[in-house]
Amino acid sequence: MKLKVKLLGLSAGTPVGILNRKLALHANIHVSDRILLEKAGKKIVCVVDLTDTVVKEEEIAVSTEVLEALKLQEGENLKAESTSKPQSIYFIHKKLSGETLTKAEIKTIIEDIVSNALTQAEIAYFVSGVFNNGMKREEIIDLTEAMADSGMRLDFDSPIVADKHCIGGIAGNRTTPILVPICAAAGLIIPKTSSRAITAAAGTADVIEVLAPVELDIDKLKQVVKKTNACLAWGGSLGLSPADDKLIQVERLLNVDPEPQLLASIMSKKIAAGSTHIIIDIPFGKSAKIESKEEANSLKNKFEDLGDYFNMKLKVILTDGSSPIGNGVGPALEIRDVLKILRQEKSLPSDLEEKALLLASELLEITGKAKPKKGYALASKILKSGQALNKFREIIKAQGGDIKEPKLAIFKKEIIAEKNSKITSIDNKKINELARLAGSPADKTAGVYLNKKLEKVKKGEIILTIYSESKEKLKDAFEYYSASQPLQFR
Amino acid sequence: MKLKVKLLGLSAGTPVGILNRKLALHANIHVSDRILLEKAGKKIVCVVDLTDTVVKEEEIAVSTEVLEALKLQEGENLKAESTSKPQSIYFIHKKLSGETLTKAEIKTIIEDIVSNALTQAEIAYFVSGVFNNGMKREEIIDLTEAMADSGMRLDFDSPIVADKHCIGGIAGNRTTPILVPICAAAGLIIPKTSSRAITAAAGTADVIEVLAPVELDIDKLKQVVKKTNACLAWGGSLGLSPADDKLIQVERLLNVDPEPQLLASIMSKKIAAGSTHIIIDIPFGKSAKIESKEEANSLKNKFEDLGDYFNMKLKVILTDGSSPIGNGVGPALEIRDVLKILRQEKSLPSDLEEKALLLASELLEITGKAKPKKGYALASKILKSGQALNKFREIIKAQGGDIKEPKLAIFKKEIIAEKNSKITSIDNKKINELARLAGSPADKTAGVYLNKKLEKVKKGEIILTIYSESKEKLKDAFEYYSASQPLQFR
Numbered sequence: 001m002k003l004k005v006k007l008l009g010l011s012a013g014t015p016v017g018i019l020n021r022k023l024a025l026h027a028n029i030h031v032s033d034r035i036l037l038e039k040a041g042k043k044i045v046c047v048v049d050l051t052d053t054v055v056k057e058e059e060i061a062v063s064t065e066v067l068e069a070l071k072l073q074e075g076e077n078l079k080a081e082s083t084s085k086p087q088s089i090y091f092i093h094k095k096l097s098g099e100t101l102t103k104a105e106i107k108t109i110i111e112d113i114v115s116n117a118l119t120q121a122e123i124a125y126f127v128s129g130v131f132n133n134g135m136k137r138e139e140i141i142d143l144t145e146a147m148a149d150s151g152m153r154l155d156f157d158s159p160i161v162a163d164k165h166c167i168g169g170i171a172g173n174r175t176t177p178i179l180v181p182i183c184a185a186a187g188l189i190i191p192k193t194s195s196r197a198i199t200a201a202a203g204t205a206d207v208i209e210v211l212a213p214v215e216l217d218i219d220k221l222k223q224v225v226k227k228t229n230a231c232l233a234w235g236g237s238l239g240l241s242p243a244d245d246k247l248i249q250v251e252r253l254l255n256v257d258p259e260p261q262l263l264a265s266i267m268s269k270k271i272a273a274g275s276t277h278i279i280i281d282i283p284f285g286k287s288a289k290i291e292s293k294e295e296a297n298s299l300k301n302k303f304e305d306l307g308d309y310f311n312m313k314l315k316v317i318l319t320d321g322s323s324p325i326g327n328g329v330g331p332a333l334e335i336r337d338v339l340k341i342l343r344q345e346k347s348l349p350s351d352l353e354e355k356a357l358l359l360a361s362e363l364l365e366i367t368g369k370a371k372p373k374k375g376y377a378l379a380s381k382i383l384k385s386g387q388a389l390n391k392f393r394e395i396i397k398a399q400g401g402d403i404k405e406p407k408l409a410i411f412k413k414e415i416i417a418e419k420n421s422k423i424t425s426i427d428n429k430k431i432n433e434l435a436r437l438a439g440s441p442a443d444k445t446a447g448v449y450l451n452k453k454l455e456k457v458k459k460g461e462i463i464l465t466i467y468s469e470s471k472e473k474l475k476d477a478f479e480y481y482s483a484s485q486p487l488q489f490r
Numbered sequence: 491m492k493l494k495v496k497l498l499g500l501s502a503g504t505p506v507g508i509l510n511r512k513l514a515l516h517a518n519i520h521v522s523d524r525i526l527l528e529k530a531g532k533k534i535v536c537v538v539d540l541t542d543t544v545v546k547e548e549e550i551a552v553s554t555e556v557l558e559a560l561k562l563q564e565g566e567n568l569k570a571e572s573t574s575k576p577q578s579i580y581f582i583h584k585k586l587s588g589e590t591l592t593k594a595e596i597k598t599i600i601e602d603i604v605s606n607a608l609t610q611a612e613i614a615y616f617v618s619g620v621f622n623n624g625m626k627r628e629e630i631i632d633l634t635e636a637m638a639d640s641g642m643r644l645d646f647d648s649p650i651v652a653d654k655h656c657i658g659g660i661a662g663n664r665t666t667p668i669l670v671p672i673c674a675a676a677g678l679i680i681p682k683t684s685s686r687a688i689t690a691a692a693g694t695a696d697v698i699e700v701l702a703p704v705e706l707d708i709d710k711l712k713q714v715v716k717k718t719n720a721c722l723a724w725g726g727s728l729g730l731s732p733a734d735d736k737l738i739q740v741e742r743l744l745n746v747d748p749e750p751q752l753l754a755s756i757m758s759k760k761i762a763a764g765s766t767h768i769i770i771d772i773p774f775g776k777s778a779k780i781e782s783k784e785e786a787n788s789l790k791n792k793f794e795d796l797g798d799y800f801n802m803k804l805k806v807i808l809t810d811g812s813s814p815i816g817n818g819v820g821p822a823l824e825i826r827d828v829l830k831i832l833r834q835e836k837s838l839p840s841d842l843e844e845k846a847l848l849l850a851s852e853l854l855e856i857t858g859k860a861k862p863k864k865g866y867a868l869a870s871k872i873l874k875s876g877q878a879l880n881k882f883r884e885i886i887k888a889q890g891g892d893i894k895e896p897k898l899a900i901f902k903k904e905i906i907a908e909k910n911s912k913i914t915s916i917d918n919k920k921i922n923e924l925a926r927l928a929g930s931p932a933d934k935t936a937g938v939y940l941n942k943k944l945e946k947v948k949k950g951e952i953i954l955t956i957y958s959e960s961k962e963k964l965k966d967a968f969e970y971y972s973a974s975q976p977l978q979f980r
Binding site: 010011013018021028031032049051052063089093096098119120122123125128250254255256442 | 498499500501502503504506508511518521522537539540541542543544553579582583586588609610611612613614615617618619621622623740743744745746932
C-alpha cells in the first residue's frame with residue numbers, strides 16, 4: 001500500500017512507523033508487527049505502533065530512525081507492506097540449540113540485523129546462543145566477513161595502513177593520542193578511529209573531543225589523513241560494521257560479550273577500516289576484562305590466527321591490566337595526562353608514557369619503520385624531540401580543533417590519607433564507576449584524578465580527587481567511594 | 491519530576507512515554523532509557539521516546555499500555571523519575587551463565603517482568619538461559635510460585651475445582667467443549683479458561699467465540715459458573731499469571747518453549763485458577779510438540795511431581811499425537827465437529843468423540859464422581875442422553891451466546907484424489923499452517939476440513955477442503971498445500 005509520510009520528530013531508538021488503527025484493522029496489521037517501508041529502492045523494516053488520532057488512514061508517521069534511513073520529507077509517498085518473520089529467526093534458533101551455522105546463514109542474520117528485520121529481543125537470542133554454545137573457527141571467520149561486508153569500507157590507497165586496538169576495561173590507559181602522533185611522525189599512515197565510552201569513564205573519542213571535533217564524515221577523515229598521515233576520529237559516524245553497533249547495544253543490556261562476538265567485532269571493524277598492520281593490546285589482571293594470563297594467551301592466539309587468515313600483519317601484546325594506567329580518569333583529566341607526556345612535562349604519568357612507547361615501538365617494528373628491537377629508541381626520539389607534539393597539534397588542527405588547557409569541573413572532593421600506608425591495589429571497574437557517577441563522560445570536565453598510584457602514602461597526603469559539575473553527583477560519587485573502597489591499603 | 495499527561499491514543503505493544511527532547515536533555519534522559527511513572531501508588535516502568543513537537547517540556551505523552559495500567563486522564567499530573575538497571579539483570583546473567591537461582595532471585599525477575607522493568611530483549615536473555623541451562627526442581631517450584639503470585643487468583647469456594655489442560659500442538663483436537671459439559675452435567679465445578687491460538691490454527695477460546703463471548707471479567711465468570719457449574723472462557727482477560735503472558739510473547743518470537751518454563755507456565759495458571767483436580771493431556775508423536783514416548787513420560791513425571799508438591803490431584807494422560815484429531819481445523823469448522831458430537835449426529839468425528847470421552851472419564855474418576863474404571867460409562871451416558879448438549883447450551887447462553895449453525899467461508903478449494911491410494915500420515919504443523927494461510931483464526935469461517943483421515947481414498951474423492959474469505963489467501967494456501975505436502979500417501 002502507498003502511505004503519505006507525516007513527520008512527528010519522534011526518536012524511538014529503533015525504527016517505528018505509526019499507523020491509523022482503522023487502516024491497520026483493514027490491512028490485518030497489529031501492534032508490534034513489522035512492516036517493510038520502501039522509497040526509491042531503499043528499504044527499512046520498522047515496528048508498528050497504532051493510533052486513533054495524530055495519523056490519518058492514508059498516512060504513516062515515522063520515527064527519526066526511519067526518516068534518516070530513507071531520507072524522507074513530509075507529505076512524500078512511501079510504499080509499505082507487511083513482512084513475515086525473517087528467515088534468520090530459524091538460524092538463530094539453530095545457534096541457540098547448539099548447532100553450527102553455515103556461511104549463508106550467518107550472512108542472513110547479519111543482513112537482517114542491519115536492515116532492522118530483527119528486534120532487539122531476537123538479537124538477544126542470537127547473542128545468548130553464541131554466549132552459551134560458542135562458535136567454531138569457521139563460524140567466527142564467516143561472522144567477521146559478514147559484519148565487515150555489512151557497511152562502508154575505507155581505502156587509503158597505501159600498502160601499509162597502521163592501526164592499534166585495545167580490548168578495553170582499564171581506567172585511564174589513554175595510549176592512542178600518544179602513539180598515533182609518534183607513528184604518524186615516523187611516516188606511517190594511521191587513520192585511527194575510536195569508540196566512545198560504553199561502560200568505561202571515557203572512550204578515546206570522548207577524550208579527543210575535549211580539543212577537537214571527532215565526528216568526521218568519510219571525506220573529511222580522508223582529507224585529515226592526507227594532510228597529516230593520521231586522524232583521531234570517532235568510528236561511530238563512519239558506518240563501518242553497522243551490525244556490530246547493533247549487537248553491542250544488545251550486549252550492553254546484560255553486559256555480556258561472548259568471545260566469538262568480541263573477535264568478530266574487532267576484526268570486522270579493522271577490515272572495514274582498511275587496516276593492514278595492527279597491534280592489539282590485551283590487558284589482563286584482577287579487575288580487567290580478562291583476568292588470567294591463560295585466558296589472555298588463548299585470546300591472543302585466536303586474534304593472530306584471524307589476522308593470518310585475513311592477510312593482516314597482526315601482533316598481540318599482553319600488558320599489565322591489574323590497575324589503572326595514568327593518573328586521570330575522565331575526558332579532560334585524561335587529555336591533560338596526554339598533553340603532559342607529549343610536552344614531556346616533569347609531572348607526566350610515567351606508566352602511561354612507557355606503555356604508549358611500547359605499543360608505538362611494536363607498531364613501528366611490524367610495519368618496518370624500525371628494525372627489530374629498534375622501535376623503542378625511534379619512538380622515544382620522536383616523543384622527546386617534540387615531533388610527536390607537533391604532529392598531534394597538526395592532527396587536532398586538521399580536524400578543526402585547537403590545543404588549549406583542558407578545564408576541570410568546578411566542584412572537587414579530595415580523599416586524604418588517614419595514616420601512613422601503602423596502596424596495594426586499585427580496582428579498574430570501581431574507578432570507572434566512580435568517574436561515571438561524578439558525571440563522566442557526559443560532563444567532559446568530570447572524573448577522578450589518582451594523585452597516588454601503587455605507592456607509599458603519608459598521613460594527610462591527597463590520595464585521589466573527584467571532580468564534578470554537580471554537588472549531588474559529587475556526593476553520590478563520594479558515597480560510592482566510601483562504600484566500594486576502590487583502593488586497598490596495607 | 492512532575493509531568494502533565496497528554497493522550498495520543500498510541501498503542502505500542504509495550505509501555506512507552508514520549509518526552510520533549512529539551513526536557514530530556516536537561517534531565518539527562520536518553521532515547522530507550524527506562525523511566526518509572528507513578529500515580530497514587532501505582533507504578534509502571536516505560537521506555538522513553540523523544541520528540542521536538544507533539545509534546546511540550548512539562549508534558550508526557552503515554553502509550554495506551556501506560557494509560558490502562560495507571561488509569562490516566564488527559565491533563566493529570568504524574569510523577570516520573572529515571573530508573574537504573576533493575577537488579578534482576580544480574581540474576582538473568584547468572585542463569586545465562588549456568589548458575590542456579592535462589593527463590594528471591596526468581597521472585598525479583600518475575601516481579602520486574604510484570605512491572606515492565608525488563609525489556610523484551612532482557613526477557614529473551616532469561617528465556618535463553620533457561621533454554622540452554624535448564625532449571626533444577628527447586629527452581630521450577632520457585633518459578634511456578636512466583637508466577638502464580640504475580641497476578642489475580644480465582645476462588646470458587648468448593649473443595650473440588652476440576653480442570654483439564656492439553657500441552658497443544660495437535661490440529662483440531664477440540665476436546666474441551668465436549669468434556670466440560672459432560673463433567674459439569676455430572677456435577678463437577680469446572681471453570682475452564684482457555685487460550686487463543688498462538689501458533690496453531692485456533693485455540694479453544696477462538697472456537698467457543700463462534701457461538702458466545704469469551705472475554706468474561708471475573709464477576710461475570712463466577713456468575714456463569716454459579717449458574718452452570720462451568721464456563722468456557724478466555725483466560726487472557728482474567729489477569730492470571732501475567733508474567734507468563736509476557737514470557738510467552740518473547741518465547742513466540744523464536745518459537746522456543748523451554749521445559750521448565752512450560753511446566754511453570756501451566757502449573758502457575760492452574761494454581762491461580764484455584765484448580766484442585768487436573769487432567770493433563772500430553773499428545774506425542776511425529777509432528778507433535780513432543781515426538782517420543784520417552785520425552786512424554788519424562789514430562790509426565792515432572793508434572794505429577796509438581797502436582798504432588800502443590801497438593802493437587804493431577805493425572806497425566808499420554809495420547810496419540812501423530813496426526814490431527816477430528817476433521818475440522820479452524821474455529822467454525824471445529825465447533826461444527828463439536829456440535830455433531832454433542833448432538834450425536836451420524837457424521838460425527840469418532841476419534842474426537844473417543845478422546846473427549848477418555849479425558850472426561852479420567853476427570854470423573856480422579857474427582858470421585860465415578861468409581862475407578864466406571865468413568866467412561868458415565869461420560870458416555872451423559873453424552874448419548876443429550877445431557878451434555880443441554881449443559882453446553884446452558885453454558886453458552888449464560889455467557890451471552892447462542893447455539894447457531896456455524897457459517898463457513900465463501901471461497902473453497904477441494905483437493906481431489908488423483909488415484910486410488912491410502913493416506914499414511916497427516917502432518918499437524920503443516921495442517922495448522924495451511925489453515926492459518928487460509929485466514930484462521932482471525933477469519934473464524936476459514937480453515938481446513940479433512941474429508942479423509944488415515945484411510946483408503948478412491949480416485950476422484952475429496953481428500954480435504956480449504957475454506958477462505960479471500961481468493962488470494964485461498965491461492966496462497968493451495969500453493970502451500972502443493973509445496974509442503976501435509977499428507978503422505980501410499
